[in-house]
Amino acid sequence: MSENGSARRGRPGYDQRGILDVAVAAFNQYGYDATSMGVLADRLGLSKSAIYHHFASKDEILERALDEALGALEGVLEQSSLTEPVEGAARGRAADRLDHVLRGAVHVLVDKLAYVTLLLRVRGNTEVERRALARRRAFDKKVTALVSEAQAEGSLRSDIDASVVSRLAFGMINSIVEWYRPGGREDAGRLADDVIAVVLDGLRMPASNRIEELLG
Incomplete structure (x- = not known):
């Protein structure tokens, strides 16, 4: 041989x-x-x-696995800032970018279900896990900032704390790992539509209210 x-x-x-x-x-x-x-x-x-x-080690396997999930989520955030501007604006509305991030996160979860499941079970018991948790916190902080920006531009209601909105949104998205099964009735696109409908539609500021705020 x-x-x-x-x-x-x-x-x-x-x-x-x-x-x-x-x-x-x-x-x-x-x-x-x-x-x-x-x-x-x-x-x-x-x-x-x-x-x-x-x-080289079991830790390296874990680190590669967690990077797979985190890198995909971070990529969604980065891509949201590069989305095509509307009517020549410098960047798209924050609410549109938030929509992009939430939809993208659902797609990442569905496409990398096992990897995201592993990420969500990390508790910081090793240095590899602690680095992963630090990246998760940084991701959450950026999403919260995006929610705040959407509230400031008048796209989302502002009577709910931005960090609460972010936690509730990703609490719902992250819960998908507990029940979603590939090959079921809903694909990632339909599932993302459902999440947006539940999470964002109740937070969107009606157009008439936005006009009143701008005038008032």
């Missing part, structure tokens, strides 16, 4: 991505702390050394 073949003995063709997907599923099923490299090796049908060929 070739050197390359002996190094891959017993492996059913897993690449780094495949190992990561299986590891995330195991972390979600057993809990990160309870999932040893031995458990991962058994689940993959690999030797532990074969896993170490791709990842």
